[in-house]
Amino acid sequence: MALTEQRASAAIPELSAAGGLREWLQVVEGMGQLRHVSGANIDPEIGEVADLLQHAAQSPVAIFDNIPGHNPNFRVLVNSFGHTDRVALTLGLPLGLGKVALSDAWRKKIHGLKNTPPRFVKDGPIMENVVRGDAVDMTIFPTPKWHPLDVGPYIGTGSFDITRDPDDGWVNLGTYRVMVYDRNTLGYYISPGKHGRMHRQKYFERGERCPVAMVFGADPLQFLAACTEIPLGVSEYEWAGAVRHAPVDVIEGPITGLPIPANAEIVVEGYASADDMRPEGPFGEWTGYYGSGSRKEPVLKVEALYYRNDPILVGVPPAQPPDEIARYRAVLRSALLRDELDRFGVPDVVGAWQHEVGGSRSFTVVSIKQRYPGHARQVLHLASQSRSAAYVGRYTVVVDEDIDPSDLEEVMWAICTRSDPATSIDIVNRAWSSPLDPTISPERKEKGDYTSSRALIDATRPWEWRDKFPAVNVPPREVRAEARKRWAYLLEG
Numbered sequence: 001m002a003l004t005e006q007r008a009s010a011a012i013p014e015l016s017a018a019g020g021l022r023e024w025l026q027v028v029e030g031m032g033q034l035r036h037v038s039g040a041n042i043d044p045e046i047g048e049v050a051d052l053l054q055h056a057a058q059s060p061v062a063i064f065d066n067i068p069g070h071n072p073n074f075r076v077l078v079n080s081f082g083h084t085d086r087v088a089l090t091l092g093l094p095l096g097l098g099k100v101a102l103s104d105a106w107r108k109k110i111h112g113l114k115n116t117p118p119r120f121v122k123d124g125p126i127m128e129n130v131v132r133g134d135a136v137d138m139t140i141f142p143t144p145k146w147h148p149l150d151v152g153p154y155i156g157t158g159s160f161d162i163t164r165d166p167d168d169g170w171v172n173l174g175t176y177r178v179m180v181y182d183r184n185t186l187g188y189y190i191s192p193g194k195h196g197r198m199h200r201q202k203y204f205e206r207g208e209r210c211p212v213a214m215v216f217g218a219d220p221l222q223f224l225a226a227c228t229e230i231p232l233g234v235s236e237y238e239w240a241g242a243v244r245h246a247p248v249d250v251i252e253g254p255i256t257g258l259p260i261p262a263n264a265e266i267v268v269e270g271y272a273s274a275d276d277m278r279p280e281g282p283f284g285e286w287t288g289y290y291g292s293g294s295r296k297e298p299v300l301k302v303e304a305l306y307y308r309n310d311p312i313l314v315g316v317p318p319a320q321p322p323d324e325i326a327r328y329r330a331v332l333r334s335a336l337l338r339d340e341l342d343r344f345g346v347p348d349v350v351g352a353w354q355h356e357v358g359g360s361r362s363f364t365v366v367s368i369k370q371r372y373p374g375h376a377r378q379v380l381h382l383a384s385q386s387r388s389a390a391y392v393g394r395y396t397v398v399v400d401e402d403i404d405p406s407d408l409e410e411v412m413w414a415i416c417t418r419s420d421p422a423t424s425i426d427i428v429n430r431a432w433s434s435p436l437d438p439t440i441s442p443e444r445k446e447k448g449d450y451t452s453s454r455a456l457i458d459a460t461r462p463w464e465w466r467d468k469f470p471a472v473n474v475p476p477r478e479v480r481a482e483a484r485k486r487w488a489y490l491l492e493g
C-alpha cells in the first residue's frame with residue numbers, strides 16, 4: 001500500500017450539474033489534493049486512514065482500490081471535505097478563503113438562491129448495472145469497518161436516504177447511517193425529529209411499508225444538502241439545483257417511484273416495515289462515542305440495486321470532533337445560524353460560530369454589539385433553540401463585538417473575565433437531544449427521555465455598567481495586525 005502524491009496546478013472550472021462525483025474528483029486531482037491508495041483492507045486499514053486524514057486540518061482526499069477480497073475496480077473514497085477549498089469548490093465559491101470568510105461568502109450566496117426543481121430523465125450512468133430481487137448482493141461492495149467497536153460494516157456514512165411525505169409528496173434527502181446485515185438487508189438509524197423518520201412514521205401509522213431509496217456515493221453537493229439543516233418542506237434536490245444554477249437530473253426509481261440521482265455511484269430501492277426490526281449499533285458517532293449503543297430499528301429490504309461501472313463508495317465516518325464532518329458543518333451551520341438570527345429580527349449580530357470541537361453542534365458562540373438591556377439574553381435563547389443549533393446543543397455563549405466568536409481562546413478568555421457564574425448562566429431543561437447524547441443515563445434512554453439541558457452563558461460586559469468595565473490592556477485588533485506585519489521577522493527562524 002502506498003500513498004502517492006499527485007500535484008498539479010489547474011484553473012478551477014465550474015462544476016457541471018451532470019458531472020457528479022467523477023468530475024469533482026478530476027478537479028480535485030487537478031488541485032493536487034487527491035491521493036491514491038492501492039491494496040488497503042476494509043478492516044482495519046481504510047478506517048485507520050480515514051481517522052488519520054480527517055483529524056488533520058486541510059488534508060487531502062484518499063481513494064482506495066485493489067481492496068483485498070473485492071473486485072479490484074470497486075473503490076472507496078474518504079475525507080472529501082477535509083479541506084476548505086473542496087468545500088468551496090462544491091459550493092461554487094472562490095478557493096483560498098479561510099473558514100470564517102468562506103462561511104460569510106456562503107451566507108451571501110444563499111441569499112440569492114432560487115430553488116430549482118430536479119429534472120426527470122429516462123436513463124443515466126447509475127443504470128449501468130441493474131440487479132433485482134434474489135440477485136441483489138450488498139456484500140459485493142468493499143464496506144469498511146470504520147471504528148474499532150462498530151458492530152459491522154457501515155455502507156452508509158457519505159450517503160443519503162430519499163423518502164417522500166405520504167401526505168403532501170415532499171421529497172426529503174437525509175444522511176442517516178446504514179449497515180449491511182446480509183445480501184439484501186440494510187439496517188439504518190434515524191434520530192427522533194429528523195425528516196426521514198417523520199416520513200417513515202407516517203407510513204407506519206397508516207399500516208403501510210415505507211419506500212426508501214439509498215444513495216451511497218453521489219455528487220458531493222447532494223451529500224452536503226442531505227446532511228445540512230434545510231427547512232422542512234424544501235427538497236434538498238431543489239436546494240442543490242439552486243446552488244449549481246442547474247437542475248439535478250433524476251430517474252424515477254422503478255420500484256418505489258422515488259427520484260434517484262442519474263449520475264450516482266450506488267443506489268438501492270426497497271421498503272421498511274414496522275414489524276421488521278433488528279438490533280442496530282453500536283457505531284462510532286459524531287460526539288466521539290458509541291452513545292446510542294444498540295437498539296431495535298426498522299431495516300430496509302432491498303428489492304433493487306443499481307451501480308455504475310467501477311463504483312465509488314463514499315465514506316464519511318463520524319468521529320471524535322474536530323473531524324471532517326465538524327469542519328465543513330461549522331462553515332455551513334454558522335452561516336445558517338446568522339441567517340436565522342437575522343430572520344428572528346435580532347439587531348447587531350456581528351458574528352457567529354458553531355465550534356468544530358463540539359461537532360459544530362454543542363458549542364455555539366455569537367458576538368453582538370450590545371444595543372439594549374436584555375439583548376444578550378435574547379440572543380442566547382434564540383440561538384440555542386434555532387434550527388441550526390437546537391439538536392444536541394449544550395453550551396451557547398454570547399460575547400461582545402471585540403471578541404472573535406470563531407477563536408476558542410478569545411471566547412474562553414471572555415467567559416473567564418466577563419461572566420459571573422452566579423448571574424451570567426441560564427439553564428434550559430429538557431431541550432431537544434438524541435439517543436446519541438453521551439450524558440443521558442441508560443435509565444433515561446430506556447424510558448425514551450432523549451432530552452438534555454443547555455447552559456447559556458452571557459460573557460458580555462454587563463450592560464448597566466459596560467462603560468465602567470476595566471479597559472482591555474492590549475492594543476486594538478487593527479493596531480496589533482499592523483504591528484504583526486511590521487515586526488514579523490522577530491518571530492521567524
Ligand SMILES: Cc1cc2nc3c(=O)[nH]c(=O)nc-3n(C[C@H](O)[C@H](O)[C@H](O)COP(=O)(O)O)c2cc1C
Nearest residue numbers: 174175176177189190191194195196227228229316
Ligand atoms: C456522516 C453523517 C452521518 C450522519 N448519520 C446520521 C444518522 O445515523 N442518523 C441521523 O438521524 N442523523 C445523522 N446525521 C445527521 C443528519 O444527516 C442531519 O441532521 C440532516 O440534516 C438530517 O436531514 P433531515 O433534517 O432532512 O432529517 C449524519 C450526518 C452526517 C454528516
